[in-house]
Amino acid sequence: MKNLLVIANLNHASPRMPGIMPHLPAGGWRAHIVTPQFPANAPGVSDFFRAQCPLIDAPYAGDALMFWRRLLMRRGFKSGSSMTEQLAARMPQGKSSLAGTLVQWYQALFTYPDAESTWIRPAVEAALAAAQNTRFDAVLSTAPYSSSHYAALCVKKQLDLPWVADLRDLWTRNHNYPFFAPRKALDSFCERRLFAQADAVVTTSPDWARTQSAFLGRPVRSITNGYEPPRTPQPPADRKFSIVYTGPVYQGKQDPEPVMAALASLFSKKLLDPAKVSLDFFGQQRAFLSELVRRHGLESVTAQHGPVPHAESVLRQRSAQVLLFLQWEASRKGVYTTKLFEYLAARRPILATGAYSPEGPSDIIRATNSGALAETAADAERILLEFYNAYLASGSVPYGGLPEKMRAFEYPQLALDYAALLDGLGGK
Template sequence: MLKALIITYYWPPAGGPGVQRWLKFVKYLKEFDIEPIVYAPKNPTYPLEDDSLLTEILDDITAIKRPIFEPYRFAEIFSKKETKTISKGIISGKEKQSLVQRILLYIRGNFFIPDARKFWVNPSVKYLKKYISEHKIETIITTGPPHSVHLIGKKLKAQMKLNWVADFRDPWTTIGYHDKLKLTTKSLLKHKELEKEVLGNADHIIVTSFTTKEEFQNITNRPISIITNGYDFEDVEEVSLDQKFTISHIGSLLSGRNPENLWRALAELVESDKEFAEWFRLKLVGTVSQDVLKTLHQYGLSQFLELVDYVPHSEAVTIQKRSQVLLLIEINSNETKCIIPGKLFEYMVSKRPILAVGPENADISRIISETNSGSFFTYKDCESIKLLLKEYFEQYKEQKLVSRVTGIEKYSRRELTRSLAEILKNIKQEL
């Protein structure tokens, strides 16, 4: 059986989307004759924790944990709230940033390259060199962000005879928040240099979207495969639908995810249709920025709003299944058209209609169209959103509102793991 060492920062009890991908791969790899060994930090600073995910780790999985130095702990001395906000990726626009946030962003962007977990690199390389030799491991996998994890892979590859797969859950220098880190010209060049070195030295690169693959192909000639995020059949149970016409968004709604065209469409509907106003509820589950809340208040939607704090993954799945319509909102920028969030696939298997808003030519629009799982709109659409919501509401009243998804089987975690196993076995043959 092929042994694969998976180097990841996010591992249970970490919560949020970052942990899901490799938790699920590890769950199924042994079915395809791959023995996963997980290497993760012993004392991390996770912005979100979800103890329920600990139950998904199989008893026979080896997980090695080593200490990590986390600068975020020192940053909390100045402002615990600002530090936690930044670590969650909630970064306000330049005109709304506090002095403390501007200082923290400058330090984060220019003194911690590629990120604040850089101090884990050298101790990990030293420890893993010995572990890899003793356990005769031929293949390592690094998954980022944080992209400092890839530097562990780069150094191990340079010092040992190994196959190295670099998995990018998000892009590096073109990720949406990168331009908010107040990078100097020198720091930006350093990021690009490290990105190029990682992409040029990995034996195989895995990305989660079509756009990221195209972007990386302009930087490296190394083989690149797309393995998207996915869903797990075991996570899904039958539940009753909400009695109200609930339109739900699961996950963080950052300042950039604030589609005024959608809020305007809803405001016009509650104003013009008393029955719609009586039954409509907007449920936002997870962290919601003050910018979004302020906009909803301006459109008169506060009275229809139900805010729910971060919930365990299993509870989030239940909320998805109960909702009448599911919202998927991505930031309206060229940098985010590559983002295909994991919740898209869980939305699809929930079999509830998806209403997605994002940038033009977004990768999510392609998948939604292929699977017939909902409708995608740009930030320019308003009337078309309103027409769709009217249609959904009429179907809801007749108890006929359903999602007729097709072709989603290839996005199951087991099938995605099958694709991953084929990559790992093929590069082993090339060693």
């Protein structure tokens, strides 16, 4: 059995690493995880993960903004809540956005490569200490944050190991890159220089792999995110025709209105019985969602339940009649979100909105036969009526996912893909 040293802050690298890494022994590798302390209920962290992956503690004293957080807490700010939001609430009227701007500028000017840079040295020291007792054959780092990659580069050089850089999130090519142009130019230079020294670079979708390959001028491999195959029986479907969405909805980035318009139209035509229908959102409550609900007269069937624990979110997904998947705007067409794979694991029909994109989420849904795509409100109306009639006929909307197609996105298969990549590095 070969040993893989993984540098991953599991406060940020979950559920990808806790999902894939415990299955590596099937491919002849065992992952040893260098990480700071993380919550026991972190997404993907299971008893199976803990049994299969030895954990190497790398102390974490807080990020580069910790001094300012402590100072603000002495002035009455609450821990556990966003300091930026609390600061914005105390700004003069009309100046609330200045709080976010100040924090962003501070990070751009004084944190490098990111606010987690304080963890680089503890991670390297913990990795080198572990190497005194275990012979490692490769090192892997995963982002967020880029600091983990710099720690891995140090380990690669000191232990003479092949290094795999896993980009769960992109760095400067990220659509949410936060800083101004001069900082982006500096980051771009450093990113190219950093990953030129990696023996392999991996990211999570074919579209991102092409983007990153063109930017770095080197091959980049795609190994997607995924999900753990369900080990327990499927729970009974909700008694109502429930349309369930879990997670936050981002205004201007995702559009639930076509589905709401379709429901309103079907109610007005008396093709759906409102008493048998529910539209449920589990996540941060949004004022713009409430306005859309009011505009389409859906108050009696729609509920924003607020955030729920991850375990409850998964249960709601598995018992839903229909899962609502709101694709992102065109600039994120190649992004495979964690939600997509949670929905695949739920084994319930998916109603996706937005335009079809090859190698996008809708392509996976179509290829696995896990649901249907509504590009327009008319599409949503047709699909919802088909689902509803099936629900009336049997009490549950039938699920038609193709197991042989879905297997490619299950953690055991992704681990074998990763093991093959590691074998190709040639070892020390």
